[in-house]
Amino acid sequence: MDELFEHEVQIEKVRNENKVLLKGFEQWLxxxxxxxxxxxxxxxxxEFYINDFLLYYEPVKAREGIEEVSNFFDDWFIRKAMWSNKASVLSNITSLKKFYQYLVEIGEIQGIDSEMLKRRIKEEKADWVEAVEAYNDFD
Structure with a gap:
């Protein structure tokens, strides 16, 4: 029981950190x-990315979550977001690029991390869109 309690405490701690980040992101926008x-x-x-996806299995802080975008778009988002489609994938990509740019500007991550994210998105975006369209194709 202590392990479960500690897990919940860690998740709540990250959620509180995320609340501060999201408030700052809102102001930045x-x-x-x-x-x-x-x-x-x-x-x-x-918020869906950092409070749902990054906390789904283990508590992952937003700054560390930049490494997880492929896992998010390749599989998790398609299965867990009932509204997943091409438009929502593209919208989420734009939002995450902006969010991580904000984290660069406040010193939470380095610019090189944001550049790697942008490169990964450029390389994998077509695959993510294809995956969501295939998942939603009921034929």
Whole structure:
């Protein structure tokens, strides 16, 4: 029972850290001139990634989660997000790129990490879109 309790404590600790990051991300988006609807969309996508996906198995902090985007789009997002489709994959990609750029600007991650993320997205985006379309093709 202690192991389960410790796991829950760690998840709650990361959720609290994420709350601070998401509040700062919201402010950063506002200062960047995005509209309310766009901000709401980016916040939803970032929060889903860091509070649902990254905490699903083991608590992974947002800064460490940059390494997990392929796992997210290759499999988890397709299966767990009932709204997964090409448009939602592309929307999430945009949101995560912005979120991790924000983390660069506040010093949570290094610029090289963000550049690696962008490179990975460029290389794998077509595969992610193909995977979600195949998953949703009921024929």
């Amino acid at each position: 506002q200062e960047s001139g995005f509209g309310k609807k766009t901000i709401r969309n980016h916040l939803f996508n970032a």
